[in-house]
Structure formats: structure tokens, C-alpha cells
Amino acid sequence: ILNVEQSPQSLHVQEGDSTNFTCSFPSSNFYALHWYRWETAKSPEALFVMTLNGDEKKKGRISATLNTKEGYSYLYIKGSQPEDSATYLCAFSGGGSYIPTFGRGTSLIVHP
Amino acid sequence: DAGVTQSPTHLIKTRGQQVTLRCSPKSGHDTVSWYQQALGQGPQFIFQYYEEEERQRGNFPDRFSGHQFPNYSSELNVNALLLGDSALYLCASSPGTRLAKNIQYFGAGTRLSVL
Numbered sequence: 001i002l003n004v005e006q007s008p009q010s011l012h013v014q015e016g017d018s019t020n021f022t023c024s025f026p027s028s029n030f031y032a033l034h035w036y037r038w039e040t041a042k043s044p045e046a047l048f049v050m051t052l053n054g055d056e057k058k059k060g061r062i063s064a065t066l067n068t069k070e071g072y073s074y075l076y077i078k079g080s081q082p083e084d085s086a087t088y089l090c091a092f093s094g095g096g097s098y099i100p101t102f103g104r105g106t107s108l109i110v111h112p
Numbered sequence: 113d114a115g116v117t118q119s120p121t122h123l124i125k126t127r128g129q130q131v132t133l134r135c136s137p138k139s140g141h142d143t144v145s146w147y148q149q150a151l152g153q154g155p156q157f158i159f160q161y162y163e164e165e166e167r168q169r170g171n172f173p174d175r176f177s178g179h180q181f182p183n184y185s186s187e188l189n190v191n192a193l194l195l196g197d198s199a200l201y202l203c204a205s206s207p208g209t210r211l212a213k214n215i216q217y218f219g220a221g222t223r224l225s226v227l
Contacts, residue, residue, distance in 0.1 A: 034215075089154060091155075099170060102154030
């Protein structure tokens with residue numbers, strides 16, 4: 001069983017704050033890491049697919065970095081807005097399996 | 113362009129019954145994967161269908177089975193329901209079977225409650 005951990009479990013920030021959270025995964029036999037944003041009552045939406053050590057991806061105010069050698073990825077949100085409130089999930093593929101293993105997610109709430 | 117649609121949105125069953133959940137993939141996608149999300153957990157991969165065949169399977173018992181139709185839509189069947197099968201069931205579609213590299217597009221899920 002692959003261990004994919006996300007921290008923190010939940011986060012409350014004020015509008016305009018910048019924030020970041022972590023996805024930790026096994027550092028051997030890495031294939032890919034996916035980040036998703038999941039708003040309440042909606043579908044999970046893919047943010048990034050990261051495949052190479054040192055990858056940095058950006059989409060608007062959201063960016064992500066990847067360190068496959070130490071087994072972690074950071075997701076950053078600059079100048080958080082209330083519409084950023086969602087659960088952010090990461091999914092790791094590796095360790096000999098292409099099947100993605102999801103973390104439990106980080107729940108972000110941005111207060112106006 | 114309709115995204116991934118799932119039906120029904122909610123379902124209540126009793127232990128021992130059987131249930132069928134349905135999924136229509138995003139236009140242009142030929143691969144459907146199913147996930148179970150239990151309360152407080154991340155989504156867990158059940159299986160993937162491509163060309164009307166099960167291609168990959170996660171660690172789920174044979175009570176969980178599926179089907180894919182020629183139009184790429186898919187069904188998830190669960191027999192002999194247990195209380196522990198209560199969960200949100202998510203369907204995801206993608207253009208091809210490469211789970212690691214392909215972006216998956218998810219539906220909003222079916223919430224199954226087993227009483």
C-alpha cells in the first residue's frame with residue numbers, strides 16, 4: 001500500500017493571504033503526480049500533471065513544484081480569494097503501479 | 113460540450129441488495145475509470161474500462177463489476193451490498209488508458225448509502 005500524505009488537513013486563511021500545502025509520496029519509482037481542486041458539490045478538476053523532478057507548473061495564481069528525489073510536491077496559492085475555497089487533492093502514480101493513489105486532501109477555506 | 117455525467121446523484125439501498133451506477137464520459141474520451149471515496153478518505157481506484165473491457169483493477173472484491181458500452185458509457189455494479197460500501201462513487205474519463213500521464217475528467221459522483 002502506497003502512502004500519500006497531505007498536510008495540513010485543513011486551512012483557514014483571510015482573503016489576500018498567500019498559502020501553501022504539501023503532498024508527500026514514496027520517493028522511489030516515480031511516474032507522475034496530479035493535483036486536483038474539488039469544490040463542494042462539484043466535480044474534481046485537474047490542476048496540474050507533473051512528471052519530472054524539478055517541474056514547476058503555474059495556472060493563474062496557483063503554482064506547484066515537484067521534488068521526486070525527496071518525495072514531495074508543494075501547491076502555492078498567491079493572494080487567496082474566496083473562490084479558491086475547495087479541497088485540494090494530490091494523486092501519486094509510482095512504486096511499480098500506474099494506478100493513482102490519492103491523498104486525503106487539504107480543505108482550504110478563504111474568508112472574505 | 114457536456115463533461116462527465118453520472119446518474120443517479122443519490123441512492124439508498126439496504127444490505128444484500130445490488131446497485132448499478134452509470135457514467136457518460138466527456139465527448140471524445142474512450143476510457144472510463146471508477147473510484148470509491150469513503151468518508152474522510154481520498155478516492156480509491158476500482159477499475160478502468162477501455163474498448164469494452166476491464167483493463168486495470170484496484171484492490172476491490174469481485175462484488176464490484178462493470179461494463180462499458182460501444183458509445184463508451186459505463187456502468188458500475190455492486191452486488192451483495194455491505195454497510196461499508198456506503199461512499200461517493202466517482203467516474204472519470206480520459207483519452208486513453210495511461211492513468212499516470214493522462215488528465216482525468218471527473219463527474220460529480222453518486223452518493224450511495226447502504227442501510
